[in-house]
Amino acid sequence: MSISGKSAAGTETARAEFLRLQDMLLAADIAYHQKDAPEISDADYDRAKRDYLSLLETHPDLAEIATWSEQVGAPVASGFGKITHAQRMLSLGNAFEDSDVADFDRSIRNYLGLGPDAALAYTAEPKIDGLSLSLRYENGVLMQAATRGDGSVGENVLANARTIADIPQEIPGAPAVLEVRGEVYMSHADFDALNARHAERGGKTFANPRNAAAGSLRQLDAEITRARPLRFFAYSWGELSEALAPTQTGAIARLKAFGFQTNPLTRRCDTTDALISHYKDIEAQRATLGYDIDGVVYKVDELALQARLGFRSTTPRWAIAHKFPAELAWTRLEGIDIQVGRTGALSPVARLAPVTVGGVVVSNATLHNEDYIRGLDSKGEDIRSGKDIRIGDWVQVYRAGDVIPKVADVDLSKRPETSEPYIFPHCCPECGSDAVREEGDAVRRCSGGVICPAQAVEKLKHFVSRAAFDIEGMGAKQVEQFHTDGWVKEPADIFKLAERYGTGLQQLKNREGWGDTSATNLFAAIDEKRNIEFARLIFGLGIRHVGEVGAKDLALHYLNWDALAAAADRARPAAVAHRAADEAEERERIKAQSEGRRAKVKETRDAATASCAVPTEAAAAWEDLTGVDGIGPTLGLSLSDAFANEHERAAFDRLLAELTVIEPDAPADDSPVAGKTVVFTGTLEKMTRAEAKARAESLGAKVSGSVSKKTDILVAGPGAGSKAKKAADLGIKTMDEDGWLALIGDA
DNA sequence: CAGCCTCGAGTTCC
DNA sequence: CTCGAGGCTG
Incomplete structure (x- = not known):
């Protein structure tokens, strides 16, 4: 089935062949995704896909009639280029109650040093339920259209964005660089018409306008997007070569003048009461707006204040989304399954009679943990007026944040008489431990450790996951298959796959789910990851409490594997002593409680530590480890345990033998205060303490509350007392607020 | 030592 | 996206 002809006659043949392949792929997708029953073998599917794509390459005109595209789950080699956002596209914090809105206002006033009665204006606008898009204009010409992606890197869907009537192609008189952000959405009327059209032709229909908009915007063929009635509201911006206006309100007016649609329900509000009242207004109009919204967004109006407030790790401090109450649905709870996680955590999952909630059919929902089923929260307090959850119950389901299905409530009047309270298993359903x-x-954990196959599989899934080794073509399914076969028991085995089983690929090729291409690609993808960043390696090990951020912190501190392993080894006696002290303290607490007296915490800990005789070297290594920002005793202990466990350590060594670790660069010091420890004391007049801290940290400095030997700079305002004196005694560089601002170039 | 913020680990559906 | 818990701050 090789196709190469480009002659006129060849083109006719190519066209027919193209359509044949397309039908085959579409049918196979439907069979696979909707009926869960593949009609052709994966090898045939792979071959058809490859031929289809190569035809599309040799005959670009075929794009006009192309309707098949690779689905989610296929290798990421989609037709869209990656775009790194000049300014990150963040998400918003949520408010559900009026009191959350009051908290939002209070924390902003705190941060800015404003009293409760000082003037502070906000804007309020409907939160459109669509997809956010960032449009970049250079010298007034639309150059890029990027989806949000993970917030840092999105996909360029420029060709598709150009087909949206609400998006201007050119903006005369725009700043040299203008990034406009907003929401792509589909109106109810257009959505209904589109689905009716699709249904008529026997095509698939979309579950809701949001999915329809998302599916339309991500079409590889822009002509398909053109036929979809997408719309766009502008509400924000990214990089700008010049400011648009001094306020949010003004900036939105500018965007409107540039030719964008802006939401007519956007209002400026002077008080939180005005915000809430506008929220109620919008909520009342919700059903008649003609498009989906899921809440109201509040923003600080003054842009200078927005800049001062800045950002937390994932959300701006100056904006919040006030969400409408979630849609609810009732259905029957048919069963409760227990899943075993990577750390051995047993999580109950509700199996439900399928029910539509918020435009999506839901048949599974999380039940969190043992206590949640019993009707208790983490503090042991009643959350469901005494009602537990039982198999057979009528339960109320909603999608938390309109995403994750949760079981919220139980209808006791419909409870079967024979029902009994659910008994949470006390042994692992996978390995029996x-x-x-x-x-x-709050969680119950399988104690099986290395002997539990479920934990092993979950650890492997974690190892190949996106933030860890990110091995393309090796997803959950493949990991499960390889583990069942006994081919991959631990991460190191992944790198031995080709050598052990791949000669000629014969064994793999004959298996279900593997074609020639996928096997070759997989081995290439695995080889690619033999060179691995140190932080990804640490994260990939799956040590409890060591997540993506902790792994990065450790990598930056220790820089290479040997240093990390040596630190863990050296600190071991101190770690053991720390645990002994913890346990002694726990025993003392229990004893003290039963004797009705206060626990002697400090004495107990000291005695326990003393009896362990920790060498100074170990104590120093432990101090160094737990002194890393963000690494405390819990994480330190967990790390120490992993390295001290001989099974785990041997597995680490086997893995390391397969890899070349890419070590992080030593921290760069491009700012005069990078890596320095700074203390602020006295009254600050040009900024609040929170602001000063956030600004210093953004420059790579560490801000501490008290002066010590480690302090590099003391910034002393008027009224500085004991700290200034101590700094003088220690000979620490001291400066006033202006000196600091000059140093960091913020004068 | 309490209260905040961030991180980790869990989850669903497309 | 949410919850619980770890770690840091005031």
């Missing part, structure tokens, strides 16, 4: 719940812990 005891499942224990530690004091004060």
